[in-house]
Amino acid sequence: MLLQIAEPGQSAKPHQHKLAVGIDLGTTNSLVATVRSSEAQTLPDVDGQHILPSVVRYHGDGAITVGRKAKQQASQDSANTIQSVKRLLGRGVSDLQQLGDQLPYDFSGDTEGMPYIRTAAGDKSPVEVSAEILKVLAQRGVESLGGELVGAVITVPAYFDEAQRQATKDAAKLAGLNVLRLLNEPTAAAVAYGLDQEAEGIFAVYDLGGGTFDISILRLNRGVFEVLATGGDSALGGDDFDHVVAEWIIAEMGNPSLNRDQLRSILDAACDAKQQLTDDDSAKIVISDNDLNWQGQLNLAQFESLIEPLVKKTLRACKRALRDASVTADAVREVVMVGGSTRVRHVRNKVADYFGRPPHIEIDPDRVVAIGAAIQADVLAGNKPGSEMLLLDVIPLSLGLETMGGLVEKVIDRNTAIPVARGQEFTTYKDGQTGMVIHVLQGERELVDDCRSLARFILHGIPPMAAGAAKVRVTFQVDADGLLNVSARELTSGVESAIEVKPSYGLSDGEIARMIKDSFSHAQEDHDARTLREQQVEADRLIEALEAALDADGDRLLTPEDQAILRQGIAQLSQLNGGSDHKAIAKGIEVLSAASDEFAARRMDDGVRRALAGHSVDEVET
Amino acid sequence: MQLEQNFFKLFDLAEDYHLDIHQLSDRYRVLQKETHPDRFAQGSEREQLIAVQYTAHINEALNTLKTPLKRAQYLLKLRGKELCPESSAPMEPMFLMQQMEWRESLEHISKSDDPEAELEALDDEVASTWRQMEKDFIAALSNESELEQAVSTVRKMQFLDKLRHEIEQAEDELLDD
Numbered sequence: 001m002l003l004q005i006a007e008p009g010q011s012a013k014p015h016q017h018k019l020a021v022g023i024d025l026g027t028t029n030s031l032v033a034t035v036r037s038s039e040a041q042t043l044p045d046v047d048g049q050h051i052l053p054s055v056v057r058y059h060g061d062g063a064i065t066v067g068r069k070a071k072q073q074a075s076q077d078s079a080n081t082i083q084s085v086k087r088l089l090g091r092g093v094s095d096l097q098q099l100g101d102q103l104p105y106d107f108s109g110d111t112e113g114m115p116y117i118r119t120a121a122g123d124k125s126p127v128e129v130s131a132e133i134l135k136v137l138a139q140r141g142v143e144s145l146g147g148e149l150v151g152a153v154i155t156v157p158a159y160f161d162e163a164q165r166q167a168t169k170d171a172a173k174l175a176g177l178n179v180l181r182l183l184n185e186p187t188a189a190a191v192a193y194g195l196d197q198e199a200e201g202i203f204a205v206y207d208l209g210g211g212t213f214d215i216s217i218l219r220l221n222r223g224v225f226e227v228l229a230t231g232g233d234s235a236l237g238g239d240d241f242d243h244v245v246a247e248w249i250i251a252e253m254g255n256p257s258l259n260r261d262q263l264r265s266i267l268d269a270a271c272d273a274k275q276q277l278t279d280d281d282s283a284k285i286v287i288s289d290n291d292l293n294w295q296g297q298l299n300l301a302q303f304e305s306l307i308e309p310l311v312k313k314t315l316r317a318c319k320r321a322l323r324d325a326s327v328t329a330d331a332v333r334e335v336v337m338v339g340g341s342t343r344v345r346h347v348r349n350k351v352a353d354y355f356g357r358p359p360h361i362e363i364d365p366d367r368v369v370a371i372g373a374a375i376q377a378d379v380l381a382g383n384k385p386g387s388e389m390l391l392l393d394v395i396p397l398s399l400g401l402e403t404m405g406g407l408v409e410k411v412i413d414r415n416t417a418i419p420v421a422r423g424q425e426f427t428t429y430k431d432g433q434t435g436m437v438i439h440v441l442q443g444e445r446e447l448v449d450d451c452r453s454l455a456r457f458i459l460h461g462i463p464p465m466a467a468g469a470a471k472v473r474v475t476f477q478v479d480a481d482g483l484l485n486v487s488a489r490e491l492t493s494g495v496e497s498a499i500e501v502k503p504s505y506g507l508s509d510g511e512i513a514r515m516i517k518d519s520f521s522h523a524q525e526d527h528d529a530r531t532l533r534e535q536q537v538e539a540d541r542l543i544e545a546l547e548a549a550l551d552a553d554g555d556r557l558l559t560p561e562d563q564a565i566l567r568q569g570i571a572q573l574s575q576l577n578g579g580s581d582h583k584a585i586a587k588g589i590e591v592l593s594a595a596s597d598e599f600a601a602r603r604m605d606d607g608v609r610r611a612l613a614g615h616s617v618d619e620v621e622t
Numbered sequence: 623m624q625l626e627q628n629f630f631k632l633f634d635l636a637e638d639y640h641l642d643i644h645q646l647s648d649r650y651r652v653l654q655k656e657t658h659p660d661r662f663a664q665g666s667e668r669e670q671l672i673a674v675q676y677t678a679h680i681n682e683a684l685n686t687l688k689t690p691l692k693r694a695q696y697l698l699k700l701r702g703k704e705l706c707p708e709s710s711a712p713m714e715p716m717f718l719m720q721q722m723e724w725r726e727s728l729e730h731i732s733k734s735d736d737p738e739a740e741l742e743a744l745d746d747e748v749a750s751t752w753r754q755m756e757k758d759f760i761a762a763l764s765n766e767s768e769l770e771q772a773v774s775t776v777r778k779m780q781f782l783d784k785l786r787h788e789i790e791q792a793e794d795e796l797l798d799d
Contacts, residue, residue, distance in 0.1 A: 018664070150664070180663050222651045380663035390651075390658055416685055419659065421678040479674060480659045542666035593668040600669050604676055605625060607656035612634045612649065 018150045020180065020381035021141040022188070022373025025133065025154055025168065027086040028210040030054050031367055032137040033374035034145060035383070040192070040371045043144045051366060052140075056132045057081040058121035066136045079105060080119045084211070085133075087234075088115060088126035089171070090164030127171045134175035151178035153377040155369050158184040158216050159230045161397060162442055162454055165482050176530070178537075180380040182481040186216035187225045187391060188372030189336045193360050195220065196389060201333035202228070202325075206351055206359065208314060209339040211237040215318050217325040217332075224392040226415060228325035231317045236310065238274075238341030244306045245270035245298065249285065253294055262290045277303050278343045304346040311350050318354060335359035340366045393418055395482055399454075401474060402439035404429060406448045411476045414444065418482060423475040425491075432464040436472055438488050459488040461495045532582040539577045539585050543570050546596055549603060557602045569595050625676055629683035629696065639697060639760050641687060650684050691783045694759055694776045701763075703773050705780070713777065721781055724748065728785075728792060737796055745789050752782050 021043075024031045029051045033042040042050045049068065057070035058080045065073075074081040082105065088096065093107060093115045106118040116123035134154075141149055154177075156168050165182055172179045183191075186205035190196060195203055200221045207214040214232040218225055246266045250258070258266070269287050276283035282299040322329055335355045342348065342365045352358045363371060379387045394417055400410040401424070411424050428436065436459045443451030462470050471491040478484050489496045547570060554563045569592040576588040626632040633649045635641060655661070657676040662669045686692045695705055727744060731737045755775055762772035 181660065222647050223654075224647075224651075380660055382664040390655055390660060392654060392658070417681045419674045419678045420681045420685070421675075422682065477678070480677075538667065541664065542668075545662075545665040545669060589666075593666060596666075597668055597672070600672050604657055604672060608625065608653055608676075611652045611656045 018381035018383055019141070019145045019147050020150050020374075020377040020383070021138070021145075021152045022183075022370050022375070022377045023134065023137050023152050023154045024185070024188075024367075024370035024373060025086065025130065025156075025171075026054055026209070026369075027084050027212055028054060029366070030133050030137060031370035032141050033367065033370035034141065035374050035378035036145075040374045040378070042367045042370050043140055045140055052133065052136060054085065054133055055081060055083050056085065056129050058119035058124065060120040062121055064121070064132055066132050080121075082117060082119075082124070082129045085126050085129040088117075089130060090161070090167035091115065091126070127167050127174060130168070130171035131174035134172055134177060138175055138177050149177070150381050151180040151377065153181050153183050153188075153373040153380065154179060155183050155185045155188045155373050157214060157230075158186050158227045158396065159214075161452060162399075162482060162484055163452075169481065169483065179481070180377055183373055183376055183391070184216075184225075184227060184393070185214075185338070185369050186218055186227070186230075186336075187393075188369045188376070189338045190218060190220070190225065190372070191375050191389075191391070192363055192368045192372035193334070193336055195334060195336070196223070196225070196391065198333075202327055202331050204318070204322075204332045204335045204355060205338060206314070206318070206335060206342065207232075207338035208341040208347060209237050210239050210341065211235065213237060213314050213317065215314070215321045217321050217327065219325075223390050224394070224417065226394050227396055228327070229321045230396075231321035231324065233313065233317060236313060238339075238344075240310050241274055241307050241341065241344065242267055242270045244310070245273055245303065248298070248302075248306055249287075249294070249296065252296055259290075262292055265290050265292060273298050274303070274344065278345060300345075307344070307346060311347055314347075315350060315354050318351075329355050332357075336368070337361050337365050338368050393480070393482065395420075395478055397442050397452075398444055399476055399478070399484060400441050400443075400451070401426070402437075402441060402448050408441050408443070408446055408448055408451055411474070412478065418478045419480045421475060421477045423473050426472045426474060427468045428462065428465065428470045428472075429467055431467050433467070433470070434462045434464055435460050436462060436488070438474060438486065440476075440484070440486050454484070455486065457486075457488075459490065459495065461493075462490045463493050463495075465492075528582065532580060532585070535582045535585040535589065536577055539573055539589050542589055542592060542596075543573055543577075546570060546592070546599075549596075549599065553603050553606065557606060558599060562599070566592075566596055566599065625679055628700070629686055632680065632683050633687070635687075637697070637700065639690075639694060639756070639763065641693065643688065646684070646687055650680065653680050690756070691776075691779055694779060697763060698769075698773060698776055701769060703769065705773065705776060713774075713781075717778055717781075720751075721785070724785060725788075728788060731792065732796070741789065741793055741796065745786075745793075748782060748785055748789065752779070752786070755779050755782065 020034065022033045022040075024033075031042050031050060031052065033040055044050045045052070052067045053071040055067065055071040055074060057065040057073065057077060059065070070081055071083070074083060096107070096115055107115045108118050108123050114125055116125050117129070138149060138152065141152075152172065154168060154172055156165055160168070168182060169179055185207065189205050189207070190203055198220060201219075203218045203220065205216045205218065207216070212232065212234050213236045214230065216230045217228040219228050246263075249266050249270060250256070265287055269285050273283040273285050277298070277300055282297060283303075285294075285296045285298060287294045322332075332355050335351060335357060337348065337351070337359045342361070348359060348361060376389070376391065378384060379389050394415045395412060396414060398410045398414040399412045400408040403409045403426070409424070412420060412422050426436070437456060438459060439448070439456045440454045441448060441451040442454050445451055459472060462472070472488055473491055474486065474488045476484060476486055487496065546566065550563060550566060558566070573585075573588040573592050576585050579585070628637075630637040633646060633653070635646065635649070654677065657673055657680060659670050659673040659677060662673045665673070686696050698705060724744065724747075727740075731740050731744070734740050755778055759772055759775045759779070762768040762775060
């Protein structure tokens with residue numbers, strides 16, 4: 001393995017382009033994009049295809065097919081071919097029952113836990129299935145860019161809750177991807193159009209895909225993108241346009257009885273006609289296979305009247321979302337179109353009418369989310385020093401705790417800027433109570449039953465005291481991806497308990513570690529190699545970051561002695577990093593990190609001080 | 623963490639109930655550019671951890687200062703008066719009477735002929751009382767001997783704040799029908 005070890009003092013590598021990608025992990029299709037020569041573009045596979053259908057097929061012999069081939073063969077092996085796995089991510093078995101019986105899979109696992117799909121290759125969790133899709137995209141990134149990726153920005157729907165975000169991140173971890181950030185899909189689309197450059201305003205992102213419709217109302221205020229409201233229909237999309245056209249064709253044929261293959265042919269013809277009508281005013285339909293022989297003509301006006309009820313349905317959802325956001329349609333400054341079905345002219349026209357302005361359609365609506373993710377990945381990878389872009393985010397749903405009587409006490413309100421940490425004190429309600437159940441909930445409602453349960457744990461070992469005498473401080477920490485950590489501490493005794501919130505249907509760290517291990521054809525040395533590689537990457541990152549910091553601020557903030565100590569620490573870690581003892585490297589990282597903590601804090605304080613000293617100059621007008 | 627603990631000083635703002643919200647958000651953004659974890663996406667794990675801690679502190683400061691009620695509570699806290707939400711100190715009977723009246727009319731509004739107009743009227747009335755309390759609070763706060771007065775005003779503001787949320791909720795429900 002080649003490692004670049006820089007000489008001390010020569011580590012500033014401004015020209016070194018870091019390889020990072022943006023990934024749109026979609027329900028139907030997924031894409032990967034990157035910024036090359038300052039242009040964001042999606043990456044094709046070897047056949048020149050950019051879109052990867054989000055379909056995974058498990059074969060009995062352990063082989064896995066992902067993408068187009070899996071999709072084409074889906075009907076032959078539907079039980080082992082997983083489609084739309086995104087609908088299952090972060091969901092419990094009981095949630096899935098609400099999705100109806102549209103899922104042709106067998107599930108194992110009890111109703112409390114996470115659903116596992118029974119396949120010919122064993123039981124697979126939605127996280128593992130998603131990881132297969134991510135692996136293919138990551139591999140495509142590595143091959144097209146010719147090097148290892150420093151990380152990826154992965155997009156998630158704005159309405160994804162904590163469990164679904166965690167599951168997405170777990171899938172990335174399983175796929176060996178370093179997640180730079182989870183980004184909301186509508187925010188990504190807005191970034192692709194550079195809307196983050198504008199000072200402020202309200203934006204609508206209209207996302208009509210093959211099978212789902214989402215509308216998001218965003219507010220940008222000085223770099224903070226806030227999701228004001230989301231809405232939509234999880235069972236409405238371009239496929240429904242095909243269906244209404246197919247029904248029309250069947251009616252024109254005189255309603256013959258049809259078999260499954262014939263129906264498929266008609267649906268394909270309907271889809272072709274729909275696509276033809278994006279450019280032409282009339283589509284010729286010819287069906288001549290599977291013992292069918294029919295020709296017809298569908299003109300634009302007919303087509304538009306066929307899909308009108310469906311388009312209206314999306315506009316009603318827009319109206320509801322605007323109302324939830326407490327804004328009017330004319331307050332919306334820009335409208336962004338996402339999803340292949342927004343190519344339909346009638347959709348564009350109706351949306352333009354409704355919002356009173358033409359929507360943005362300049363970027364391919366299938367790729368716009370991946371492109372926005374790539375732009376942010378490029379910034380986060382450090383390829384754009386001096387970039388002004390900073391996307392600040394808020395939590396979409398309130399987080400709270402169960403209190404007496406099945407009520408929820410909110411600890412962090414929705415729309416609070418993240419990352420955030422907040423503590424609240426609770427007390428015991430019984431004399432001599434030695435344990436306390438900490439039940440973490442998400443949602444806006446007051447009753448526990450109306451909120452989503454995220455986790456439940458018990459703080460043991462509270463010394464027996466009179467009711468109300470113990471003071472338990474529960475701290476919620478939400479990171480920049482919206483993921484939650486909860487800890488509880490009894491203040492008089494110091495008894496402590498903490499968990500990373502993993503919902504009952506999420507994966508534990510142990511399970512993830514096991515899956516990672518399993519995925520390396522159960523060879524210990526492979527696993528060790530991966531661990532070594534991870535430690536080396538982390539050591540490189542630390543060395544590089546610290547050298548850059550020393551070059552920039554060492555003379556100003558540290559004594560020559562302290563600088564020498566850190567430089568020496570860097571040299572030691574570099575040496576360790578050339579070896580193959582991952583434990584020694586981990587220890588070395590630990591030591592050097594601890595030694596540089598104070599310096600890092602000083603730099604941050606200094607930055608804050610200087611930033612504020614400059615504010616009188618920067619604040620031109622308020 | 624060596625970051626300034628006083629939220630007003632952190633944003634270099636005067637310790638005052640009056641606050642220019644644009645200035646606050648401008649300075650918030652300036653600080654976030656220095657400390658946000660995204661700025662350290664390529665940094666070491668420790669650096670990212672420190673960045674999260676700093677940013678969380680700045681976010682907490684923003685959340686406290688941007689909401690009028692929280693700002694008022696914080697100003698009291700800086701003067702050593704922490705309000706406990708369940709504190710049972712007696713309230714002025716007149717104030718409580720008024721509260722009960724408002725709550726009753728809020729409950730009955732949905733059955734009235736023109737609930738929207740009535741809701742708006744109630745909202746206006748509560749809002750004007752709120753503005754008066756803000757004035758009382760500012761006046762009491764400027765005088766050390768009236769600190770207890772300021773505390774009792776903020777306790778009233780807590781009541782009003784809750785009522786205003788309930789009015790908002792009622793408005794939402796009205797729209798949903």
